[in-house]
Amino acid sequence: MxxxxxxxxxxxxxxxxxxxxxxxxxxxxxxxxxxxGVGAEQFSIGFGREIGGWTDKRGTRWKIGWLPLGGYVRFVGDMNPASQPDPAADVPDALRSTAFHLxxxxxxxxxxxxxxxxxxxxxxxxxxxxxxxxGMPRTPAIVGQVQPGSVAQSIGLQPGDRIEAVAGQETESFEDMRRIVSLRPGEDVTIVVQRGGAQRSFQARLGEQVISDDFGQEYRIGLLGVLGSQRTLERLPALEIVPAAAGYTVALTRSMIDGLGQIITGQRSTEDLGGPLKMAQIAGQQASLGAFEFFxxxxxxxxxxxxxxxxxxxxxxxxxxxxxxxxxxxxxxxxxxxxxxxxxxxxxxxxxxxxxxxxxxxxxxxxxxxxxxxxx
Known part of the structure; x- marks a missing residue:
């Protein structure tokens, strides 16, 4: 640790x-x-009193605020950083063509x-x-081993089964399957597998486990009880790299949507919601592990x-x-x-x-x- x-x-x-x-x-x-053609009056990183900045030749003030929890661009005609129109502002004729709200x-x-x-x-x-x-982590979503006493064993999953979907979400890789399962501790899900050329569906209540990371922080995750083949990093052709990165980003975004939906519906505790202090702690932890983890x-x-x-x-x-x-x-x-x-x-x-x-x-x-x- x-x-x-x-x-x-x-x-x-x-x-x-x-x-x-x-x-x-x-x-x-x-x-x-x-x-x-919209004019910008201010470009701020952070809120509150300015601690440094400059004005460019277009008249935009680029500045840094003392509270680094956000930022804003204030356009011509804005009343505040939230880009609400200022009803009391009389935009000069020379600037009307650059006013955001016009x-x-x-x-x-x-x-x-x-x-x-x-x-x-x-x-x-x-x-x-x-x-x-x-390379891209892309382990096939094929069951390599079923753990004894696990949920997977209780519903009859077998080595060689290809997991095609969990909880209505397609699993193109073992990483996809693990990400979907980990977000659903104790949840009832449908698991669709391909076995011997035929598709089969299984109903299962996922297991759950509390794990600790390298810094002793505990997390509750879902468990199915299967192991995949050895994780591989696949070298992609140059033209496939950006689409693969886009697909990876979409998958992570969907996981965030899942997590938020579970909190809203009460399936996940609101204690899992973190704020700026937690983000700062995680940033420090990952930076201490190295540049790869931090990026x-x-x-x-x-x-x-x-x-x-x-x-x-x-x-x-x-x-x-x-x-x-x-x-x-x-x-x-x-x-x-x-x-x-x-x-x-x-x-x-x-x-x-x-x-x-x-x-x-x-x-x-x-x-x-x-x-x-x-x-x-």
């Missing part, structure tokens, strides 16, 4: 992980906005969508680099950032996308009053979620147990 890295190392690793992700996210907004709804839609897409593209680029250098974590964080921003919550990109899609369908903008109330509700929701996940993070660090022992 490894020792936890020091606090200063965790802080630096977190900044090195989250900073580039926020930059790429906002850069996606910025470049598509420039493509459509552009067609579909251009605004694409500008907002570009941020999350930039994060997905960054993850694809990182995975493509890994696959090009090391892999950056790719996962990037997918997470892109996915979260697509959720239809006001204040997030997904909330803006809902408004612009509604505007396209209704052929008129959503009323300013409705947007104002939606943004207030979205801000309240995000603040509540931040507080909740921070409490979860502190609990996972054992803070409350230590306080209880001191009081007792």
């Amino acid at each position: 490894f020792e936890q890295p020091p606090l200063w190392f965790i802080a630096i690793a977190f900044l090195l992980a989250i900073g580039p992700l926020v930059f790429f996210h906002e850069l996606g907004h910025y470049w598509v906005a420039r493509w459509f 552009k067609p709804w579909w251009q605004r839609f694409l500008i907002v969508l570009a941020g999350p897409m930039a994060n997905f593209l960054l993850a694809i680029a990182i995975f493509a680099g890994f696959f090009a250098v090391f 892999q974590l950056i790719a996962l964080f990037s997918i997470n950032l892109g996915f979260i921003n697509l959720l239809p919550v006001p204040m997030l990109d997904g909330g803006h996308l809902v408004f612009y899609a509604a505007e396209g369908l209704r052929r008129r903008p959503v009323s300013e009053r409705a947007q104002e109330w939606a943004f207030r509700g979205g801000l309240a929701l995000l603040m509540a979620l931040l507080i909740f996940t921070t409490v979860n993070d502190l609990a996972s660090f054992g803070l409350f147990e230590r306080l209880g022992s001191l009081i007792g």
Whole structure:
């Protein structure tokens, strides 16, 4: 078991992980906005008071805020970093052609969508680099061994069976199968296998196990009880690397959707929700293991950032996308009053979620147990 890295190392690793992700996210907004002729007044990495920056020849202020938990691009005509239009602002005639909210709804839609897409593209680029250098993990989803006393043995799985789907999701590789199963401890699932040229379906309640990682953190995972063949790293032709990386990114995104759905439906505890403090701890841990693990974590964080921003919550990109899609369908903008109330509700929701996940993070660090022992 490894020792936890020091606090200063965790802080630096977190900044090195989250900073580039926020930059790429906002850069996606910025470049598509420039493509459509939208002017940018500010490009900020972090919130709060500026600790450094410069102004380019186009008049955009590039700056770094003291709170490194996000970022924003403030376009011409915006009232705030959330890109709400300023009803009191009188955009000069010389700038009207560059005002974000005077552009067609579909251009605004694409500008907002570009941020999350930039994060997905960054993850694809990182995975493509890994696959090009090391190869792609692609172990066939074929049962090599059935563990005695396991769920797999109880339902009659046999060595040589090819697992084609678990819980309605296709398993093209053993890695796919393991990822799907691990997210479903104690869950009833359908397992589809190919045996002797015929397809068979089995109903099973997956087992569960609490495991510890290299730093002593415990996780509850699902178990089927099968072993595959030896893991292989397959060298891909150059033209297949990017599509394979894209497919890998899609699979990981689907796992995140599964996990969120399980929390919403109560199948998974809300204690599994982590916030900025947990992200910082994980960043420090992975950085201490080496560059390979750290860059892999950056790719996962990037997918997470892109996915979260697509959720239809006001204040997030997904909330803006809902408004612009509604505007396209209704052929008129959503009323300013409705947007104002939606943004207030979205801000309240995000603040509540931040507080909740921070409490979860502190609990996972054992803070409350230590306080209880001191009081007792």
